[in-house]
Amino acid sequence: MPEYLEDPSVLTKDKLKSELLANNVALPTGDQRKDVYVQLYLKNLTVQNKKIPSTDAFSSDEELPVPVVSNKSRSGRKATRKTDKPRPEDLDVTKLTSEGLKDELLKYGVNVGPIVATTRKLYERRLQKLLDHGPPETVTLPMVITQVDSNHNGNSNSDRYSDKEEEVTTVPEPEPVTVPVVERPVRSRGKTPVTTRTRSSQHNRVEKIAAGEQTPSRVDEKDVLKEMFPYETNTPTGINATCRRPIRGAAGRPLKSGDLWTDETLLRSTSNSSYSESRTATVHRVTTLPPSTRLVTSVTPPAGKAVAPPRGLPFWLKLLLLSVVAGFIFFVYQTMETNAMAPFGGSSDSTQTSDS
Amino acid sequence: MPAQCVASHKMSTTSQKHRDFVAEPMGDKPVTALSGIGEVLGKKLEEQGFDKAFAVLGQYLLLRKDGELFTEWLKDTSGANSRNAASCSQCLREWCDSFL
Numbered sequence: 001m002p003e004y005l006e007d008p009s010v011l012t013k014d015k016l017k018s019e020l021l022a023n024n025v026a027l028p029t030g031d032q033r034k035d036v037y038v039q040l041y042l043k044n045l046t047v048q049n050k051k052i053p054s055t056d057a058f059s060s061d062e063e064l065p066v067p068v069v070s071n072k073s074r075s076g077r078k079a080t081r082k083t084d085k086p087r088p089e090d091l092d093v094t095k096l097t098s099e100g101l102k103d104e105l106l107k108y109g110v111n112v113g114p115i116v117a118t119t120r121k122l123y124e125r126r127l128q129k130l131l132d133h134g135p136p137e138t139v140t141l142p143m144v145i146t147q148v149d150s151n152h153n154g155n156s157n158s159d160r161y162s163d164k165e166e167e168v169t170t171v172p173e174p175e176p177v178t179v180p181v182v183e184r185p186v187r188s189r190g191k192t193p194v195t196t197r198t199r200s201s202q203h204n205r206v207e208k209i210a211a212g213e214q215t216p217s218r219v220d221e222k223d224v225l226k227e228m229f230p231y232e233t234n235t236p237t238g239i240n241a242t243c244r245r246p247i248r249g250a251a252g253r254p255l256k257s258g259d260l261w262t263d264e265t266l267l268r269s270t271s272n273s274s275y276s277e278s279r280t281a282t283v284h285r286v287t288t289l290p291p292s293t294r295l296v297t298s299v300t301p302p303a304g305k306a307v308a309p310p311r312g313l314p315f316w317l318k319l320l321l322l323s324v325v326a327g328f329i330f331f332v333y334q335t336m337e338t339n340a341m342a343p344f345g346g347s348s349d350s351t352q353t354s355d356s
Numbered sequence: 357m358p359a360q361c362v363a364s365h366k367m368s369t370t371s372q373k374h375r376d377f378v379a380e381p382m383g384d385k386p387v388t389a390l391s392g393i394g395e396v397l398g399k400k401l402e403e404q405g406f407d408k409a410f411a412v413l414g415q416y417l418l419l420r421k422d423g424e425l426f427t428e429w430l431k432d433t434s435g436a437n438s439r440n441a442a443s444c445s446q447c448l449r450e451w452c453d454s455f456l
Contacts (some may be wrong), residue, residue, distance in 0.1 A: 112421040122425050122433070228439065 004048060008041035009034070016041050016190060024046075091131065093124040247314040374443065377409075378450045384399065385409045392443030400434040416448045423449060 016037035025044045098115035105112045374391035388398035419425040427441035
């Protein structure tokens with residue numbers, strides 16, 4: 001396509017005239033100044049210069065500026081974005097590689113295992129939580145607590161707990177409670193390592209909570225505790241003590257009709273003068289239960305309390321029975337020993353009496 | 357000893373299932389042998405490919421025996437609640453203490 005000069009002033013006046021004529025541009029009559037011809041040239045020819053390509057690809061003109069602009073804007077954004085921050089909060093945890101994820105978690109002091117298919121999501125979530133709680137990495141979440149209930153294996157974990165205790169400086173309040181019971185004590189501030197050792201029992205945990213926990217964690221804790229102990233009453237100290245069932249017949253406490261259980265056992269033990277009954281131990285006790293209950297029910301209204309007390313036998317009664325059984329066994333042994341001639345005679349006597 | 361002693365008096369906070377599991381190597385026990393994992397949860401775990409107790413143990417070890425992470429994982433995978441997950445976690449932890 002014909003390329004016209006962008007700057008026709010380089011041409012002489014004559015040249016301009018001839019160019020204009022060649023392109024059928026109307027020349028003004030008479031001899032004009034060069035400028036006139038230059039303008040004419042520009043108007044008519046240079047315009048054509050531009051027009052031709054534009055008509056062919058009309059859209060390109062529009063497109064060209066647009067991408068340029070957007071590019072500029074994008075580059076502008078890029079220029080302003082600081083990627084040099086050590087830990088930008090808009091870090092997308094899902095885009096991290098396993099190595100990257102591991103490194104990030106290590107910065108927070110998390111004990112990271114291999115990032116595999118099953119563990120990845122968990123670690124991503126953990127990192128996200130850590131990021132949400134603010135870049136201050138001094139916040140170490142209670143990743144703690146592998147121990148939930150009583151630690152049967154001694155204080156092997158207590159050191160870990162105390163370490164974690166020291167690391168906690170700020171408390172992440174909005175943190176979702178995953179293992180509620182477990183996390184509670186660690187999150188509290190100002191806890192001494194000593195108290196962590198007593199965590200072995202839930203009661204101790206409750207006490208520690210009462211010992212000056214923060215209100216939010218206390219509230220969370222209470223919810224969890226309520227979940228676990230729905231029947232426990234709410235006390236200011238958080239300590240719940242259940243009364244021990246009074247031992248009937250001990251310490252001068254009179255036996256009542258409600259103590260059917262003890263009545264039965266007493267009756268049975270009193271009838272046990274020859275230690276014979278106890279010989280048959282459990283089996284006979286069970287079988288003799290109905291007759292005794294019938295016997296006792298005639299005396300006192302059972303009110304459906306013919307079964308053993310919910311808490312089991314009182315301790316003293318257990319000891320009594322134990323001594324009875326021990327005595328009986330000793331008696332049998334003695335009998336057998338002295339009656340070497342008629343061993344069956346001696347033992348059979350006792351068995352016969354026990355059967356009756 | 358007398359039958360009365362058997363009553364309903366609970367000695368500790370762990371269940372019989374827990375005690376049974378922690379008492380011996382798990383061998384090929386099914387996943388429902390784990391404390392806190394019943395039929396429903398067991399089925400869900402099996403669907404995910406964790407059909408044996410040792411598979412769940414594997415996951416626990418992968419998470420470096422972190423109880424919190426493990427309970428999280430268990431809840432995600434099987435829909436267990438906090439209590440069951442914590443129970444399972446403790447069960448595995450004690451088993452590891454004895455046998456690992």
